[in-house]
């Protein structure tokens with residue numbers, strides 16, 4: 001018998017796929033780090049800034065929807081870190 005699942009989390013699925021395609025090679029399959037740092041809990045703001053390119057991280061061309069999906073996925077991996085970052089971002093943009 002099939003269990004009835006709650007609402008499908010398409011955004012997370014999408015984000016996980018996008019993350020695996022574009023980011024996992026450097027940041028690890030679960031974003032815990034590898035050739036790049038641990039980025040679990042990264043917010044949309046973090047993703048937008050990082051994908052413009054950093055020291056060793058190449059610029060990565062993504063649509064806004066892709067950036068959002070990846071951020072949603074990364075935040076779901078570490079909700080506490082994400083919540084803290086969002087509070088901090090709210091303070092500095094005030």
Ligand code: HEC
Pocket residue numbers: 019022023024025026027035036037038039042046047050051054055056057058060070
């Ligand atoms: C070619 C390897 C590589 C790829 C691919 C890559 N990154 Fe990175 N990323 C890095 C490195 C290395 C850093 C550390 C900063 C630096 O030296 O550039 C970094 C830093 C970051 C940071 C900042 C972390 C911090 O603590 O400041 C975020 C956020 C990030 N990456 C997100 C992503 C996302 C999202 C993707 C996929 C869309 C991605 N990265 C793809 C190598 C990569």
